Amino acid sequence: MLTERPAVDHPEGFTALARLLGGRRAVVLTGAGCSTESGIPDYRGPDGRLRARLPMRYQEFMGERTARARYWSRSAVGWPRFSAARPNRAHHALAELEELGTVTGIITQNVDGLHQAAGSRRVVELHGSLAEVRCMQCRELEDRRALQRRLEATNPGLEARAGRIAPDGDVELPPRTHASFVVPTCVACEGVLKPDVVFFGENVPAARVEEAWRLFETADVLLVVGSSLSVFSGRRFVIRAQKVDRPVAILNRGPTRGDGAAEVKVDGAAGELLPRLVATLRSTPPDPARRFEESSPP
Numbered sequence: 610m611l612t613e614r615p616a617v618d619h620p621e622g623f624t625a626l627a628r629l630l631g632g633r634r635a636v637v638l639t640g641a642g643c644s645t646e647s648g649i650p651d652y653r654g655p656d657g658r659l660r661a662r663l664p665m666r667y668q669e670f671m672g673e674r675t676a677r678a679r680y681w682s683r684s685a686v687g688w689p690r691f692s693a694a695r696p697n698r699a700h701h702a703l704a705e706l707e708e709l710g711t712v713t714g715i716i717t718q719n720v721d722g723l724h725q726a727a728g729s730r731r732v733v734e735l736h737g738s739l740a741e742v743r744c745m746q747c748r749e750l751e752d753r754r755a756l757q758r759r760l761e762a763t764n765p766g767l768e769a770r771a772g773r774i775a776p777d778g779d780v781e782l783p784p785r786t787h788a789s790f791v792v793p794t795c796v797a798c799e800g801v802l803k804p805d806v807v808f809f810g811e812n813v814p815a816a817r818v819e820e821a822w823r824l825f826e827t828a829d830v831l832l833v834v835g836s837s838l839s840v841f842s843g844r845r846f847v848i849r850a851q852k853v854d855r856p857v858a859i860l861n862r863g864p865t866r867g868d869g870a871a872e873v874k875v876d877g878a879a880g881e882l883l884p885r886l887v888a889t890l891r892s893t894p895p896d897p898a899r900r901f902e903e904s905s906p907p
């Protein structure tokens with residue numbers, strides 16, 4: 610449960626954010642809003658409401674061949690565009706903040722690999738990565754690029770019917786496209802193939818959550834960037850921060866479910882505000898009265 614407290618908003622929020630982070634170490638929790646400026650849409654947007662299309666659910670994907678045909682046909686067309694996305698100014702600024710020693714690492718809910726592409730070194734991909742595909746029978750991993758070659762060879766001509774790119778790295782296709790789609794299976798055992806990401810209705814693997822908690826413990830501030838915090842697997846870090854009295858700062862366009870727990874809330878675009886934050890922290894001499902202190906374990 611989150612306890613409400615009044616949040617400080619932009620533009621005073623920006624100054625308060627810079628003051629909060631100066632001379633401190635922050636762990637950053639990122640969400641889809643960090644990648645919208647790279648051309649990958651988010652799920653909710655600034656009004657906080659889920660966009661029309663519901664994301665694929667784990668039970669549906671595993672239980673229905675038609676659901677897998679729908680998923681993989683959209684993904685086959687969306688992948689070339691999704692994988693061509695490049696890090697934006699927000700990703701680069703976060704990598705710089707790690708260089709500066711302000712950021713200890715990133716816990717990301719994104720599955721696009723753009724933090725690593727920008728040069729961030731310590732990244733926990735809470736929900737996995739679309740770059741790999743796992744066989745749900747023999748657990749073997751396949752590179753998504755290799756699967757793409759197989760998908761295109763067995764399903765020629767899909768690209769011509771593509772619509773706009775969607776948040777899961779896929780696109781809208783006319784409904785009848787799925788009926789004739791050849792669903793890929795594992796090359797080793799013909800088991801069901803699933804992208805190596807956590808679907809809605811699926812739990813984050815325990816080892817990955819533990820890795821995220823270890824990273825959480827390296828910092829004395831939690832900074833949330835571009836997440837509505839609607840999903841518990843991300844919101845839990847805000848709940849814990851509040852419980853152990855660790856300040857929370859939120860930089861997001863529009864409201865989030867953690868606003869009431871934030872010491873500082875800045876409403877704005879990550880790609881604009883994070884580079885400004887880098888510039889401000891670079892030009893501010895560290896406060897000698899503020900020492901780094903190791904946090905106690907949970």
Ligand code: NAD
Nearest residue numbers: 640641642651652653654655719720776836837862878879
């Ligand atoms: P969300 O869509 O629920 O929330 C995104 C938030 O970011 C919104 O409040 C939105 O207004 C804000 N935002 C959008 N552009 C912004 C910008 N430029 N600067 C600052 N804020 C901005 O996303 P979520 O909280 O990450 O949760 C959705 C789930 O969907 C996650 O679990 C994630 O795994 C998955 N997802 C991933 C991607 C990706 O990998 N890029 C994309 C969509 C969804």
